[in-house]
Amino acid sequence: MNGISNSIVEASGLTKRYGSGNTEVMALREVSLNVVQGEVVALLGPSGAGKTTLLTVLGLIRPPDAGKIVIDGTVVFDGCLMVDARKYRRIHLGFVFQKANLIPFLTAAENVQLAMEINDASPHAARRRAMELLDYLGVSDRADYLPAKLSGGQQQRVAVARALANRPSLILADEPTAALDSVRGRQVMELFRNVAHEQRTGVIVVTHDHRALDVFDRALEMEDGMLRTSQSLNEEIRHKKNK
Amino acid sequence: MNLAIKDIRHNLGRFVLTTLGISLLLMVVMGMGGIYRGLVEEATLLVDCLGADLWVVQKDTRGPFAELSHIPRKLEYRVMAVPGVKSADSFISNTIQREYRGNPLRLTIQGLSWPNDRGQTLPIYSGRIIGQAHYEMLADKSSKLKIGDKIPLGKNSYTVVGLTYHMNSPAGDSMAFLTIADAQDVQFDISGEAIRTERAARINRLQSIDLGHIQPQMADRAGGMASGIPALGTSMVSAILVHVEPGYDPAAVASKIVSCWPDVSVYSREGQRELLLRGIERNRRQLGLFRILLILVSGIIMALILYTLTLDKLHDIAMLKLMGARNTVILALIMQQAQLLGILGLITARLLGEWIFPYFPRRVVLLQGDLIQLVLIVLVVSVLASLLGIAKALRVDPGEVLS
Numbered sequence A: 001m002n003g004i005s006n007s008i009v010e011a012s013g014l015t016k017r018y019g020s021g022n023t024e025v026m027a028l029r030e031v032s033l034n035v036v037q038g039e040v041v042a043l044l045g046p047s048g049a050g051k052t053t054l055l056t057v058l059g060l061i062r063p064p065d066a067g068k069i070v071i072d073g074t075v076v077f078d079g080c081l082m083v084d085a086r087k088y089r090r091i092h093l094g095f096v097f098q099k100a101n102l103i104p105f106l107t108a109a110e111n112v113q114l115a116m117e118i119n120d121a122s123p124h125a126a127r128r129r130a131m132e133l134l135d136y137l138g139v140s141d142r143a144d145y146l147p148a149k150l151s152g153g154q155q156q157r158v159a160v161a162r163a164l165a166n167r168p169s170l171i172l173a174d175e176p177t178a179a180l181d182s183v184r185g186r187q188v189m190e191l192f193r194n195v196a197h198e199q200r201t202g203v204i205v206v207t208h209d210h211r212a213l214d215v216f217d218r219a220l221e222m223e224d225g226m227l228r229t230s231q232s233l234n235e236e237i238r239h240k241k242n243k
Numbered sequence B: 001m002n003l004a005i006k007d008i009r010h011n012l013g014r015f016v017l018t019t020l021g022i023s024l025l026l027m028v029v030m031g032m033g034g035i036y037r038g039l040v041e042e043a044t045l046l047v048d049c050l051g052a053d054l055w056v057v058q059k060d061t062r063g064p065f066a067e068l069s070h071i072p073r074k075l076e077y078r079v080m081a082v083p084g085v086k087s088a089d090s091f092i093s094n095t096i097q098r099e100y101r102g103n104p105l106r107l108t109i110q111g112l113s114w115p116n117d118r119g120q121t122l123p124i125y126s127g128r129i130i131g132q133a134h135y136e137m138l139a140d141k142s143s144k145l146k147i148g149d150k151i152p153l154g155k156n157s158y159t160v161v162g163l164t165y166h167m168n169s170p171a172g173d174s175m176a177f178l179t180i181a182d183a184q185d186v187q188f189d190i191s192g193e194a195i196r197t198e199r200a201a202r203i204n205r206l207q208s209i210d211l212g213h214i215q216p217q218m219a220d221r222a223g224g225m226a227s228g229i230p231a232l233g234t235s236m237v238s239a240i241l242v243h244v245e246p247g248y249d250p251a252a253v254a255s256k257i258v259s260c261w262p263d264v265s266v267y268s269r270e271g272q273r274e275l276l277l278r279g280i281e282r283n284r285r286q287l288g289l290f291r292i293l294l295i296l297v298s299g300i301i302m303a304l305i306l307y308t309l310t311l312d313k314l315h316d317i318a319m320l321k322l323m324g325a326r327n328t329v330i331l332a333l334i335m336q337q338a339q340l341l342g343i344l345g346l347i348t349a350r351l352l353g354e355w356i357f358p359y360f361p362r363r364v365v366l367l368q369g370d371l372i373q374l375v376l377i378v379l380v381v382s383v384l385a386s387l388l389g390i391a392k393a394l395r396v397d398p399g400e401v402l403s
Ligand SMILES: Nc1ncnc2c1ncn2[C@@H]1O[C@H](COP(=O)(O)OP(=O)(O)OP(=O)(O)O)[C@@H](O)[C@H]1O
Pocket: A018, A019, A025, A026, A027, A045, A046, A047, A048, A049, A050, A051, A052, A053, A054
């Protein structure tokens, strides 16, 4: 690891509230975090803690109410959006969710290709890389199948391929293995770790699965909109890794 | 990668059915235009086919089609005497409705100026033109008559010797062609009983006045043939068709005729066409309004279909936005589907129309120019129709992928 200077994400003072008046919910309270290149971070916490909200804020899907976000050296948010969010997402960010959310009328390969084509890749180059990624994820034999014809695990691996397609600097994953059995789930987590370590990508994964914790470099815990480093969880990681 | 086509392939059944529905609507839109073109064609067909330069009709009437016109047949000879007139032929036209073999038979009978005109200018579908001065007939094939059919009209029967095609009167009836003498016989045919009654009535009228008593021999005349009574004797036709000698200006010949005789009006071929077209002007507006309504209906249906197609894809559209797709990608997806729907609908409509319209009782004429106009209208309508879906799609929040 190259050290703190190579931050992928530096966020500070992130605040996000939903609704107003009686129904106001403080989903994020002054959240700050730092993820370095090649680091795979687990984000844990009870339901409603604000984990998904943190990912949407970092992913520029729903900007925060206040705070500052620097991704890969670019100030993307500082009180207001500093970049074209959609363009930024397209080029620099990769997303994976609990559901694969593949486009149902495109085949597995086309779903991956599409991510590159909307980023102005030539169809030919996009196709080639899509096949490479599907191969890497072990689903190349299903490349020309529609999502409906794939198992949940296969769909999820296609979704991961899609998230990796444009070589993002930051991957945000929200319970990506919730729909998978523990073996498959672990495979996906290991995949993230390999990609992060090989391509110097930052990865933040929301998970509830303690069994795969040893795959991560670090664990963060959220509770009621606040983020903290959990000593016990990191202890658990160290313990498992040493086993 | 074309998302519009990929999506259509995925939802092929629904898209095909929708296209079919739209195409039926567009076929009716096209048909409405075609009916109007058919009306124009039928209205001006006879004028064009007869090819007369001038139409001499009863003074101040818009005859012989827009209005009844009666002029003495002898006018033919007067007109012939005008310098520049190459030929003058009587024209007689009247519509009859009879029963033939248990079916109603409606014919617009045209007199041909035998022996100059035997029907050689008419489009013959089968059989031959008229070969003798009496008892032969050409009929349009839309009358469903066959060659060899003998049609009893008045006191004689006329044999169908040839069939024409596309010869319909401005009112849409099938035309039949007889020699002018036969046509007059048919037009002025009166039953024996009616003649006897009329003759008896004439004798009665005569005897109720002094003249009948002073001149008894007049009663013999009154009880005889109508042509024997000088005041009633002239035979009447609807119009005289004039062909002008080459090198003469038809307008000059026309003004010559009008200045010579105050009892006639003269129309040029263009003037006659105009009269006929004015007669169908209301039809044109009527059909035009129906077309506009139908286009609106098609547009609304397209808009709703495109809207539901878009609603079905909202989640995917949110995902596209989340992945960072530009709005143009989403716009193209919806608008291309709209245009495909419109264009495929139009092509299907045209094919269906070409197949179905010939079975319609009146002519439906599909013109290339009208089709191009409709293509442009449909493109505009489909763009407008997609706006509803596009507005919805552009409002989708990418965060909805997560919910
Ligand atoms: N779109 C929204 N509108 C209003 N409130 C919201 C919205 N999204 C989330 N919230 C609220 O914000 C808080 C944090 O929600 P969030 O989805 O971030 O939690 P989470 O940690 O991801 O929970 P889970 O583990 O159940 O997914 C919750 O109280 C939730 O009710």
